[in-house]
Amino acid sequence: MPPFARQVLVLLEKDLRLELRTKDALSAMLVFAFLVLVTFNFALDLRPELMSTVGPGVLWIAVVFGATLGLGRTFASEREQGTLEGLLIAPVDRSVLFIAKFLTNLVFMVVMELVSLPLFVLLFNVPVQPLPVMGILLLGAIGLSAVGVLFSAVAGNTRAREVMLPVLMFPVIVPILIGVVQAMGLAIGNDSARDMPWVSLLIAFDGIYLAAGAIVFEYVLEE
């Protein structure tokens, strides 16, 4: 196994084991995403006939809000435990750190999506083909995690940590929001969703931000 992959796997295993023992991030993400779905039901009065148009947006916003909680914890927990310095002096490239944190958050997000999607189907009675929708949600999560981990590290270096992450992240992920909602609209048969290469857009976004994140990450975590 190449050293890069081995280093990433070691860091990923560490984060996942930590999460399995504390369940700090995932439990908050799952409960919050569920809560957002229920809140939307009251806020938008989600009747079944509305769901083919509004549904994808509701589900994706629940995912993004849930994911924001996990992303906010990514470096906060390292900082609280004093392990961030340890990671920084470890003889690994910064891009290894970025990819490892990206994969950790991606795993959290996919688990959250695997729970939220059935809940969404169950609560709102939307007929959904699970495979294409899960594929779209995965593509969305990849971009979300790449941008989120980068900005989580940026926000963690400022005075107002919790405030900065969403303010930095939300405008940048607008293309994912549009792509996921439109692609999912097509997948569940929403007539007003436009047939555009949304999946290609998502793949392009994911690729660009994974590469950009891996390159610029060393400048974010310098000291």
Add this chain to the structure above:
Amino acid sequence: MATIRQEMALPAAAAGRGSALTTILTAATVLLTVVSLGMIVFYAPMERVQGVVQRIYYFHVPMAWVAYLAFLVVLVASVMYLWKRDMKWDRVARASVEVGVVFTTMVLITGMLWGKPIWNTYWTWDARLTSTLVLWFIYVAYIMLRSYTPDVERGARLGAVLGIVGFIDVPIIHFSVTWWRTLHPAAVVAPTLERTTPNAPPQTVITLLVCLLTMTLVYATFMVYRTGLERLRDQNRELEQLAGR
């Protein structure tokens, strides 16, 4: 003490005063602004359908151009800062973000003033309006980021990262929003600027070109003064640290 006195002597020059080039630039900008205003009011012909409202166009389009130019300058300055680690580049980025946000705000406001009589609404989720607004948010976040990061060197680094990562998003946002906008074609019935420009009378085109030049000079002048002010701030900070020691 000698070094302190030397540093103290710098600010007057740093502010841009005394530099002949700055004086010429400022004078040219003021002169051209007057000329542009005169041309917009007296020289440019009255648009037959839109009437006098169309003259907003001579402010709106040049300001949109300057806004994009400003954010492009932020990108270049950010890359240069991370490469050279010279605070000079960070001052350019800092100044250009602020000027860019001001111009983007003005673009949105002048667009709304034009949209009310022509589209009968201040705002519509048209592709161009939407992507300009998203851009505005990204660079407002940049200003917030800098104000939340007291350490200058760290702020410069984080700012440079956002200056790069944010600008990469511009074409992606443009594509996504354009494709998304095709959902509701009925909402946008008014002609876009492109469609009116090619068959416009020469006076319109000449006025627009002069206004473009003027607005670019306004940007350059703002940048000279703004970077000069930032340089004074940086020097002031260094002096305070020196005095504190």
